[in-house]
Amino acid sequence: MKKWSLYIGSYAGIKVFIHWTFWIIIGWIFLMHYNLGHGLTEGLWGILFILALFGCVVLHEFGHALTAKRYHIKTRDITIYPIGGIASLEAMPEKPKQELWVALAGPAVNVVIAAILLIYLQYTGKVPDLTSLTAEDSNAHMFNLSFGFNLFAANLILGVFNLIPAFPMDGGRVLRALLALTMNRSKATRIAATVGQFLAIGFVFFGFFYNFWLVFIGLFIYLGAGSEAAYESTKSALSRYTAKDVLMKQFTCLLPEETLEKVVQLLLNGQEKEFVVAENDKLLGVLTRIELIKGLSEYGKASTVSNVMRKDCIVLHPDMPLHEVYQKLMANSCAVAPVLDNGGLIGIVDKENIDEFLLIERALKRIDGA
Numbered sequence: 001m002k003k004w005s006l007y008i009g010s011y012a013g014i015k016v017f018i019h020w021t022f023w024i025i026i027g028w029i030f031l032m033h034y035n036l037g038h039g040l041t042e043g044l045w046g047i048l049f050i051l052a053l054f055g056c057v058v059l060h061e062f063g064h065a066l067t068a069k070r071y072h073i074k075t076r077d078i079t080i081y082p083i084g085g086i087a088s089l090e091a092m093p094e095k096p097k098q099e100l101w102v103a104l105a106g107p108a109v110n111v112v113i114a115a116i117l118l119i120y121l122q123y124t125g126k127v128p129d130l131t132s133l134t135a136e137d138s139n140a141h142m143f144n145l146s147f148g149f150n151l152f153a154a155n156l157i158l159g160v161f162n163l164i165p166a167f168p169m170d171g172g173r174v175l176r177a178l179l180a181l182t183m184n185r186s187k188a189t190r191i192a193a194t195v196g197q198f199l200a201i202g203f204v205f206f207g208f209f210y211n212f213w214l215v216f217i218g219l220f221i222y223l224g225a226g227s228e229a230a231y232e233s234t235k236s237a238l239s240r241y242t243a244k245d246v247l248m249k250q251f252t253c254l255l256p257e258e259t260l261e262k263v264v265q266l267l268l269n270g271q272e273k274e275f276v277v278a279e280n281d282k283l284l285g286v287l288t289r290i291e292l293i294k295g296l297s298e299y300g301k302a303s304t305v306s307n308v309m310r311k312d313c314i315v316l317h318p319d320m321p322l323h324e325v326y327q328k329l330m331a332n333s334c335a336v337a338p339v340l341d342n343g344g345l346i347g348i349v350d351k352e353n354i355d356e357f358l359l360i361e362r363a364l365k366r367i368d369g370a
């Protein structure tokens with residue numbers, strides 16, 4: 001289960017959660033109706049609309065997740081936040097064509113929903129006369145428009161907004177994927193990130209004059225574009241190495257029968273924060289700080305390592321590419337992972353160690369290049 005999130009159901013093995021901050025939006029909508037002097041019914045309709053809208057956001061995320069599934073990429077979960085949904089894919093497809101389809105599938109869902117709603121509205125004669133809308137008092141008009149029309153408009157906006165060609169929007173991935181068809185991925189990422197950041201600066205600039213919301217959107221895009229570019233450059237730097245290159249052969253190996261008191265001593269006396277548990281070169285598990293603290297509070301310091309260690313820890317192969325190693329460590333929130341060769345424990349990989357390795361690698365390259 002996820003912390004601070006409400007589980008609402010699952011489809012195709014993908015669990016859907018609502019983050020607690022989402023309820024702030026619900027409260028805010030209700031207050032807004034109240035302040036406009038609306039009654040309880042309008043307030044409830046407003047909330048119903050938000051729920052319907054976020055239902056569409058969930059479908060958008062399933063668009064990404066189910067397309068990724070076709071390429072054998074799993075999705076850990078889908079979580080709904082006030083700013084939208086996030087489908088946590090375990091990896092992004094490497095092939096440009098696959099990334100293109102996965103990125104397009106989300107906005108496509110909203111366009112399809114909008115099209116269906118438009119057909120329905122036209123069939124039932126409920127398409128409002130937009131020329132009667134005036135800029136002033138547009139809030140009041142908005143509430144007078146039908147539920148269906150508002151949902152149609154919102155889906156159209158969702159589809160279009162997400163196609164803005166800037167990270168972290170889907171459009172940024174679409175642009176990167178299109179560029180990657182003709183050049184290598186890290187160059188494509190750099191160009192896509194630069195385009196996104198230019199757009200973001202444009203948003204901020206226009207926002208100051210026209211609409212302050214654009215300033216926020218611009219900043220959001222600017223930061224997103226930067227972090228995606230940083231992530232990609234880290235990844236391409238890592239992919240040139242394997243687990244063997246950062247293997248640590250000197251590390252403290254815990255025995256299953258050792259007490260937690262001893263581990264606490266090790267933790268306080270040294271640099272190591274997480275430990276591998278093994279006996280006669282045979283891996284038994286990993287003891288992270290979380291398990292150690294949980295074990296201490298539940299069983300006391302006389303309890304043994306085997307009692308509290310994590311047995312289903314990730315196991316690495318010496319030839320595994322370093323970016324995969326990094327992804328695995330991040331996905332399982334581990335700081336260290338054992339490396340096995342032919343079933344025997346040959347060393348460990350430490351996340352902090354990889355970070356340092358990267359820093360050194362970058363520094364050396366900079367000297368080489370100068």
Ligand SMILES: [Zn+2]
Pocket residue numbers: 060061064106107162170
């Ligand atoms: Zn999306």
